[in-house]
Amino acid sequence: MPTEADTCRTYVLPALQAAGWTNDQIGEQRIFTDGRIIVEGTTARRGKRKRADYLLLFKPSYPLAVIEAKAEYKSAGDGMQQAKSYATTLGLLFAYATNGLSILEYDFTTGMERAVETFPSPAELWARYRKAQGLEAAPEDKLLVGDFPSDQLPRYYQRIAINRAVEAILKGRPRVLLTLATGTGKTVIAFQIAWRLWQGHWNRKGIPNQQPRILFLADRTVLVDDPKDKTFAPFGDARHKIGGGIANKARQVYFSTYQALVGDVERPPLYRQYAPDFFDLIIVDEAHRGSARDDSSWREILEYFTGAAQLGMTATPLREDNRDTYHYFGDPIYTYSLRQGIQDGFLAPYEVRRVVIDVDAEGWRPYAGQVDDLGREIPDREYMTRDFERVISLPARTQAVAEHLTRYLKATDRFAKTLVFCVDQEHADQMRRALANANADLMRQYPNYVARVTGDEGDLGKALLSTFQDVESQTPVILTTSQMLTTGVDAPMVRNVALVKVINSMTDFKQIIGRGTRVREDYNKLFFTILDYTGAATQNFADPAFDGEPVKVVVEQTDQQGAVESAEELPTPAQDEEGDADTAATDEIAETAAAYGPGVLVQPKERQQPRKFYLSDGLRVEVIHETVQELDADGRKLRTLRFTDYTGEQVRSLYRSAAELAGRWALADERERIIDALEARGVTVAHLAEVMGQPEADPFDLLCALAFRTPVLTRRERANRLRAEKRDFLARYAPEARAILDRLLEQYASYGVEELRLPGALRLPTIAGRRTVSEIAALFGGPERLRAAVSELQALLYAA
Numbered sequence: 001m002p003t004e005a006d007t008c009r010t011y012v013l014p015a016l017q018a019a020g021w022t023n024d025q026i027g028e029q030r031i032f033t034d035g036r037i038i039v040e041g042t043t044a045r046r047g048k049r050k051r052a053d054y055l056l057l058f059k060p061s062y063p064l065a066v067i068e069a070k071a072e073y074k075s076a077g078d079g080m081q082q083a084k085s086y087a088t089t090l091g092l093l094f095a096y097a098t099n100g101l102s103i104l105e106y107d108f109t110t111g112m113e114r115a116v117e118t119f120p121s122p123a124e125l126w127a128r129y130r131k132a133q134g135l136e137a138a139p140e141d142k143l144l145v146g147d148f149p150s151d152q153l154p155r156y157y158q159r160i161a162i163n164r165a166v167e168a169i170l171k172g173r174p175r176v177l178l179t180l181a182t183g184t185g186k187t188v189i190a191f192q193i194a195w196r197l198w199q200g201h202w203n204r205k206g207i208p209n210q211q212p213r214i215l216f217l218a219d220r221t222v223l224v225d226d227p228k229d230k231t232f233a234p235f236g237d238a239r240h241k242i243g244g245g246i247a248n249k250a251r252q253v254y255f256s257t258y259q260a261l262v263g264d265v266e267r268p269p270l271y272r273q274y275a276p277d278f279f280d281l282i283i284v285d286e287a288h289r290g291s292a293r294d295d296s297s298w299r300e301i302l303e304y305f306t307g308a309a310q311l312g313m314t315a316t317p318l319r320e321d322n323r324d325t326y327h328y329f330g331d332p333i334y335t336y337s338l339r340q341g342i343q344d345g346f347l348a349p350y351e352v353r354r355v356v357i358d359v360d361a362e363g364w365r366p367y368a369g370q371v372d373d374l375g376r377e378i379p380d381r382e383y384m385t386r387d388f389e390r391v392i393s394l395p396a397r398t399q400a401v402a403e404h405l406t407r408y409l410k411a412t413d414r415f416a417k418t419l420v421f422c423v424d425q426e427h428a429d430q431m432r433r434a435l436a437n438a439n440a441d442l443m444r445q446y447p448n449y450v451a452r453v454t455g456d457e458g459d460l461g462k463a464l465l466s467t468f469q470d471v472e473s474q475t476p477v478i479l480t481t482s483q484m485l486t487t488g489v490d491a492p493m494v495r496n497v498a499l500v501k502v503i504n505s506m507t508d509f510k511q512i513i514g515r516g517t518r519v520r521e522d523y524n525k526l527f528f529t530i531l532d533y534t535g536a537a538t539q540n541f542a543d544p545a546f547d548g549e550p551v552k553v554v555v556e557q558t559d560q561q562g563a564v565e566s567a568e569e570l571p572t573p574a575q576d577e578e579g580d581a582d583t584a585a586t587d588e589i590a591e592t593a594a595a596y597g598p599g600v601l602v603q604p605k606e607r608q609q610p611r612k613f614y615l616s617d618g619l620r621v622e623v624i625h626e627t628v629q630e631l632d633a634d635g636r637k638l639r640t641l642r643f644t645d646y647t648g649e650q651v652r653s654l655y656r657s658a659a660e661l662a663g664r665w666a667l668a669d670e671r672e673r674i675i676d677a678l679e680a681r682g683v684t685v686a687h688l689a690e691v692m693g694q695p696e697a698d699p700f701d702l703l704c705a706l707a708f709r710t711p712v713l714t715r716r717e718r719a720n721r722l723r724a725e726k727r728d729f730l731a732r733y734a735p736e737a738r739a740i741l742d743r744l745l746e747q748y749a750s751y752g753v754e755e756l757r758l759p760g761a762l763r764l765p766t767i768a769g770r771r772t773v774s775e776i777a778a779l780f781g782g783p784e785r786l787r788a789a790v791s792e793l794q795a796l797l798y799a800a
Contacts, residue, residue: 007069008053011100016054020121027055027063032090032156034345037519037526038679040687042412044526046345047679052086056094056119058126059144061196062163065094065125076102080113091160091334093132094125138170142200147192148234154192155346157336158185162192164333169197169281169309177287177329181338182315182514183347190216190283190313191231194253197281198235204280204307212280215254215308217261217301222462223285228255247273254279261301269300277307287312287325302328315514316507338510338517347517352530353408357400358622360385360534364394372613385534386502389423392613395430396621401500401533402434404623408531409496414442416495417468419515420480423501425454428480431500435478442477451476454483469493471523492518498531509540647688648706650681658704662798665700667791668757678703698753700798716749718797726796733789737779741793743767748797756794758787 008028016026035046054067066086068079079097084106087095095106096119106113109132120128130136135143143166147154154162161178168176180186194214203212216232218224228239232253240251243260245267261271282305302310312329326332341347366378372392383392409416420435422428432452442449453461453468467473469491482501494516503509516528654677655661664670675685685699692702696714704710713721722745723730730738743766747755755761762773780786 004053004069004071007072007098007100011072012054012067012069012098015098015103016056016119019119020123021056021119024060025057025122027052027057029053030055032086034519036343036345036680037349038684039349039351039527040684040690048676049345050086050089052090055090056122056125058122058129059146061146061159062126062144063090063092063159064129065096066090066092067096067098067119070097070099072100074099076104080104080106090156091164093129133167134171135167138167139200139202142170142197142202143167145196145200148195154188155185157334157340157344157346158189158192161189161334161336162196165189165193165311166196168333169193169311170202173309175310175312175329177312177314177326177332179314179316179332179335181336181341181347181517182511183517184336184341186285186313186315187227187231190285190311191227191234193311194232194281194283195234198238198252202280204277204309211252213252213254213278215256215279215282215305216285217256217258217282218285219258221257222465224255224257227285242270245270249274249278258301271301271304274305275307276305279305279308282308282310284310284312287314287329299328316510338513341517346519348519348525348527350513350516350528350530352532354532354535355401355404355623356535357397357533359388359394359397364392364619372615373617374610374614376613378613378615389427389501390612392615393427393430394619394621395434395614395616396619398427398430398500399434400621400623401498402431402438404533405498405531406435406438412529413495414439415474415477417491417493418478418496418498419491419494420478420498421501421503421512422480422482424482425452427500428452428454428482432480435480439478446475446477448476450478450480452480454481471520491515492520493523493525494518495525495528496531497528498533500533502534503540506540644692644706647678647683647703650678650683651703651707653681654678655707658708658710661704661707662700663795666795666798668794671753700753714749715752719745719749722793722796729792729796734779737789740767740776740779741789744790744793753794753797756790758790761790 013026013028029051031049031051033050035049037044038047052066053069055063056065056067057063066083068083068086070076070079076097076099078099080095083095083097087093087106087108093108095108097104097106103116103119104113105116107128109128130138147162157180161180165176165178178186178189180189194216198211198214201209201211203210216224216227218227224241228241232239232255235253238252240248240254242248242254242256245263247270248254261269263269282302284302310329312325314325338347342349363382363384365382366380368380369377371377378392388394388397405418405420409418420428420431422431429452432450436443436450439449448464448467451464451468453465464476465479468476468479471493497512497516499512503512513530516530519526651661654674655664661674664674678685685703688702689695689697689699694702694712696716697712698715698718701710701712701718705712723742730741733741744756744761747761747764747766755764759773762768762776768776777783777786780789
């Protein structure tokens, strides 16, 4: 029987060559995702990767269309939905489906689907693309400049972002915004955009053969130095970092922090030493971090360089706290979300562990006249999570967190890289000390096992951070920080993110979560854990605007010492880097005072006494509950329910009855689709058997039991029931053929339904003996009758 592969070889490839497509322009069997990472308990594996039968590329950097091929005996229309789905994902305007005998085209620019006699030529499709995108006036030689040659080609979403940004700039758009989740390679995208414009000698003035002057802007030194020294290294001597109050004008690719250009009270703004039209392109990294705020002193830099095209890059979709960014740059020309990155397998999924501390759950109130460590009377009111380490410091709470986190690492991996986000620099130091003492056995051997990295550490902190980021360096393992590591720090080996600070900003929250989303499959880093000690994670996941996707829920009951007694798995489906200590905390205390009224300690900047109350003695703090949560399959709603309940819910969403499920499950291809559909919803069939403690049961019975309350049969019970109740089926066959079917049933009872898949099952010694597959088929009257017999066997297995 003809297959899809036959259609590709016999019809599609010759038809494309006849239309003028060269081998370099025909991308055959192109994989464009890595396959979603499926977490199964403490291990993970890859799901299926998405693969297009054909991509049509005008140039290597310019895919134009996708082709989905179907077998000749099927309709061409059978492939259209998949072709359109792939084209939508890949940002293409044209989709084709064919069975070799007919061709269907869907044009996204017109919304029309039509039958065509032949595939269009490369020139025809390119002309249609340019017209649809308004690129007729864009110079072709600049539009088609290739990427910087590298062993690693841009991923599909990076390709979309690069092409759309280059097109927008060549069309003369003054401001462009790209929104891509943390960990998706925004710096690589920025480099390729800059490279293509630079190599194409594009400049805003239109001067022939003159390369553009490019400025890469960020608000932190680490966000400038890393791109300059690493990603943008191919620009060589054209690079220059602006600093020291000197306006060098002899280079072409500049890097600077906003602070270096703005200057201070002792120095006039450095940026004014450059003409307003000096730069052709300004790339604003982490654009949400204040650069576009109406009241920002940095905004004046962007408004001064009116002669430059300005490209903003951010990881956070439109929110109230970054509205100015979107107002300034306009709507993003491309968005790639955290949820999509997880589904594609480019970003790591995660579980969320919410750890409840008694003082956070119940609040804390001083007794009448209670004084702190410095002898100051503590205002009488109830203090909650938002007050701890801002208004009142409770070292006992910090100690409880440190002991719990240490127990968690001991139970999982003590050398799993971990970031702990604290309220301020002082709190980060207290947490460092508590964690170091809780891990004294390792600190003796590894003095930097726990370290603090905040603005106060200066160059030492940067050195520790650099070592932490190195995938080959074993220590530091735990870094405590407050604000410095929330954004722009590439630490691919982070396996745990602990939150000990309330996070009110979704923008900041997404940046913090992004510290763990990078995947390092070569180091077995495929997922990570968020430990939430404040409830902030839970609140932000419930926000309708959040688009992430945790993978599992675990509830842990603890005793008074915080030791785990029982556990059950549940399902789920801008400031300077030195500005996160006193100034930021003082502002937040003032906000707390405004919210709570008088009686809260608030000190001016030039204060003579500490800004917090400190209470070290006489307070016992304990972990009283731990919950592991994840979002549903749509990544929209946080759920905490039993895994079994969740599984039943997902099965019922796909099938209305056990009979309907059985009819599908009996067919090997349909069974595979069911398993894939459940995995997409966070249910792994193999893991389900482990969770339910039923390794001998058929997964079909487990799914039916959870969804439709049917009894659970073991595979052997199901096989024996068929032997007893369907004797007429077996009696149809001669003794030798009947023996083959009986052996297949025995193989199923021992190992599962996959043992019935042909032709592999017939090659097993337990089935075939000394017979070949052809000899076995002859016992049934030929291959077709053999397949029919095994198909009926599976149908009868699940009819019971």
